[in-house]
Amino acid sequence: xxxxxxxxxxxxxxxxxxxxxxxxxxxxxxxxxxxxxxxxxxxxxxxxxxxxxxxxxxxxxxxxxxxxxxxxxxxxxxxxxxxxxxxxxxxxxxxxxxxxxxxxxxxxxxxxxxxxxxxxxxxxxxxxxxxxxxxxxxxxxxxxxxxxxxxxxxxxxxxxxxxxxxxxxxxxxxxxxxxxxxxxxxxxxxxxxxxxxxxxxxxxxxxxxxxxxxxxxxxxxxxxxxxxxxxxxxxxxxxxxxx
Ligand code: BV8
Ligand code: ZN
Numbered sequence: 051x052x053x054x055x056x057x058x059x060x061x062x063x064x065x066x067x068x069x070x071x072x073x074x075x076x077x078x079x080x081x082x083x084x085x086x087x088x089x090x091x092x093x094x095x096x097x098x099x100x101x102x103x104x105x106x107x108x109x110x111x112x113x114x115x116x117x118x119x120x121x122x123x124x125x126x127x128x129x130x131x132x133x134x135x136x137x138x139x140x141x142x143x144x145x146x147x148x149x150x151x152x153x154x155x156x157x158x159x160x161x162x163x164x165x166x167x168x169x170x171x172x173x174x175x176x177x178x179x180x181x182x183x184x185x186x187x188x189x190x191x192x193x194x195x196x197x198x199x200x201x202x203x204x205x206x207x208x209x210x211x212x213x214x215x216x217x218x219x220x221x222x223x224x225x226x227x228x229x230x231x232x233x234x235x236x237x238x239x240x241x242x243x244x245x246x247x248x249x250x251x252x253x254x255x256x257x258x259x260x261x262x263x264x265x266x267x268x269x270x271x272x273x274x275x276x277x278x279x280x281x282x283x284x285x286x287x288x289x290x291x292x293x
Pocket of ligand 1: 071072073075077078083084100150151152168207210212235236237238239240241242243261262263264266279280
């Protein structure tokens with residue numbers, strides 16, 4: 051995979067960078083993507099799992115699915131792609147990570163400006179009294195999925211049909227609009243309104259750089275399409291910037 055000299059020049063002249071990331075950046079940490087060949091939803095349908103009604107109808111199945119994902123996240127680590135993004139903060143005036151992921155890996159890799167559009171699986175709360183259950187070690191099974199008040203405990207993630215956190219989404223739009231360069235990393239760019247973020251950057255004159263192992267809905271719009279694994283490509287870009 052070739053990184054164009056023109057991109058390196060654009061990066062050298064840039065000061066504000068946005069990384070818009072999806073499940074693909076965590077694939078090399080061993081966390082399944084949603085729509086890839088081994089996508090989580092290939093086996094389990096989203097309508098049965100990632101929406102509030104399904105949760106009310108099948109709390110146990112949904113809680114077990116999220117517990118399964120938390121257990122995987124708990125036993126894995128950020129990969130070179132996450133670490134490279136954290137390193138960018140040492141080179142550029144402003145780096146903002148706008149992620150659709152709920153796996154907390156950007157934070158664990160050391161990124162400091164993270165906007166979680168779809169929440170975080172390590173935060174859970176009671177749907178009746180709002181009591182919070184925070185931390186990777188939280189396990190639904192130990193409390194039988196219920197709060198002391200008897201309410202069901204859900205993950206603090208945005209399900210289909212639910213609104214994204216307003217302040218976080220507006221801040222992400224602002225950062226995208228102000229960015230010089232917007233990387234679109236490991237996302238199929240099919241989930242809205244999150245997928246509007248790179249489009250906002252594009253319409254405000256940012257250089258769009260896609261990093262993905264295949265082409266996506268947004269590939270025809272980007273200025274640089276880097277085909278390959280984010281865990282390989284992002285460290286190469288970092289190296290080329292350093293040299
Ligand atoms: C809302 C949190 C409205 C939970 C998630 C019809 C048309 C358009 C839109 C809609 C529609 N019908 C419904 C909608 C709206 C819906 C939507 O967009 N649906 C889509 C599927 C059509 N959106 C919503 O419902 C949103 N809310 O609209 O509210 C509203 C309005 C008013 C009042 C009330 C409500 C909420 C959407 C949020 C859903 N929650 N996740 C959880 O994680 O369990 S979405 C889920 O998909 C994840 O967040 C995930 O991040 C996100 C996007 O998926 P990707 O991250 O892109 O992952 P994917 O597997 O798809 O792709 C991985 C990519 O990585 C691939 O391209 C692959 O090639 C690449 N890759 C793999 N390995 C690597 C790699 N790249 C680089 N390196 C590698 N190694
Ligand atoms: Zn409660």
